Amino acid sequence: MRERVMRHEKIPVDPPVTLDDVALAAGVSTATVSRVINNFPRVADTTRRSVLDAIERLHYTPNFAGRMLATQRAHTLGLIITDITNPFYPAVVRGVEAAALHHGFSVLLYDTAENQKREAQALQLLRERQVDGLVICSSRLGISRLEQLAHGKTPIVFINSQPALSTVGSVETDHELGMRAAVEHLLHLGHRRIAYLGGPPTSQVQKRRLKAYRDVARDHGVQTLEGSQQPTVEGGEAGTRELLGEHDPDGRFTALVTYNDLMATGALLAARAGELRVPEDLSVIGHDDIPMAALLSPALTTVRQPMQELGSRAVAMLVGHLQSSTTANPTILSLHPQLMVRASTGPPPVAHP
């Protein structure tokens, strides 16, 4: 008998204060309390005050689940990041965070560690949670797979990747412009043999940079020399070594553009190991302008992406869509990169007579 009582009596685990409690305490209906909470205009000032008072007294906090169930809105955005440990992404995350908070959204983060399977999984999970919208940064998924997963009501904005047809759109850096700026900077310095060390072939950004590189080279009638590697310091080092080892009847290339700054860092390492001075013997240009770039020695010339803005614009686009609910075709917002000229580029070595 005693036991029965123990189990059925409410254990004093401070019973949560609900909206009903507030209504009771303020002597009004639950609807009125709800109106006050949600700042409805048509509430008498005295009523509002007494409700606010009761809320204060009881330390009432609205229940998220209840609200979400009733409104079908989670006030939450999902953010899928390809690799949070890549120094390119933290600034993007900050941009997303700040903008989301500004619009009253919280952010559910998924780090997929460059893994396609995990990305698909995250997409699935996020939509089960009924997030209001999704930002996907540097998707590694193919368009067809995305098309398949995106088929549903969750609006998606991509960063630096092609939007699938049924999504809101994307925000990107104008990679063609960036590559052109990099290569032309080298051409102006006098370089004629400029190599490009690319990243993972599945990356959409890589595809665009590679194409731009070829286009610019063709435009200026210079040879191309290409490599491809993992987008890491190690990849950059290995790729540069390979490139350096290739026979080239016209002599070694005098400048190297890499897919990202991590790879450029590796290139610097490889150059040092190969007794090549940068920039006297070899000029190097990276992409992204991660925080480390300016701190290397020599400081790295690189094509800066507006990382934080990529994030904040993506959220703005998403929120705009949520509010207007327009079902227009995917929008593509293209931001300008900026060539940051630092110490790793200079004129090519004078040819030995």
Added chain:
Amino acid sequence: MRERVMRHEKIPVDPPVTLDDVALAAGVSTATVSRVINNFPRVADTTRRSVLDAIERLHYTPNFAGRMLATQRAHTLGLIITDITNPFYPAVVRGVEAAALHHGFSVLLYDTAENQKREAQALQLLRERQVDGLVICSSRLGISRLEQLAHGKTPIVFINSQPALSTVGSVETDHELGMRAAVEHLLHLGHRRIAYLGGPPTSQVQKRRLKAYRDVARDHGVQTLEGSQQPTVEGGEAGTRELLGEHDPDGRFTALVTYNDLMATGALLAARAGELRVPEDLSVIGHDDIPMAALLSPALTTVRQPMQELGSRAVAMLVGHLQSSTTANPTILSLHPQLMVRASTGPPPVAHP
């Protein structure tokens, strides 16, 4: 009249499939469907199969809000990060992410940009969302304020900061051990005048490192020389310049330990500007071992924190608490740092006769 119809008829926006739909389709009660979804053992195999079948056919996905309201569990962890753009944190985030996912939790991220107010705000927001638990990394809030905010049921685990009394506990690096290793490494090399350039005085980690520095110095009977600055590259540069400018009757210090690697990077810059070679004229040791540390020239000797492990252990502690619901005193888990000896430290310059 037409208009009325238009508004009241369900616009064909594929009405979401609910558990009731499944129950109907499978010819069972909603309770049974729920049991199947939640893998209850006592369900007849045939029943289970037909339910699963209906779920498949209808493409049913459980509604998160409904479930959360009924169970009062969000399967969500909150993560508060002091400054996501500081390269120390991404690895911590990855640790948290991976462990959370492994335990079936999603992660709501808040980046507070080193701002106490935003940290308090985030704490508030997160608990309104009824997250199951919170991980706070490098809190900038004082214990009393935390005590105040933590007063509630949301379990909290801290990373690298003192737990408030009413929380689950904390995971930290043994900062005393780390500082001791750094200073003793320098002593073994022959240094006798070792300076410490600290970080923000409000940081709990800074307080502990400073104290440890003084303790080790006292133990070995060497003088102390202290500075303090923002935990950034700029702070490190400025702080080192200041320290270098101070009059010291016994001659300049020959080694410098900094609060973190960012500051050590600044120190390297300041040394270069001051025509001091590292390590020949000045040895430098940082803390953390951020990815950049090994890539600087000279490569930075530093006290490594197990960043990813800090994150994953914090989640493990939180989840353990959630499952056992033990209301024990705060646990403190202390992880070992590791001195990474690289190129920025060496013997002190020989004194001029």
Added chain:
DNA sequence: TTGAAAGCGCTAACAA
């Protein structure tokens, strides 16, 4: 092993 039904806490028609 299964079903009926009562909530979980909130919002939003509609009525007053």
Added chain:
DNA sequence: TTGTTAGCGCTTTCAA
């Protein structure tokens, strides 16, 4: 301007 009330979709006793 305010109140009544019917859900939102799911879980969970309790009874069968």
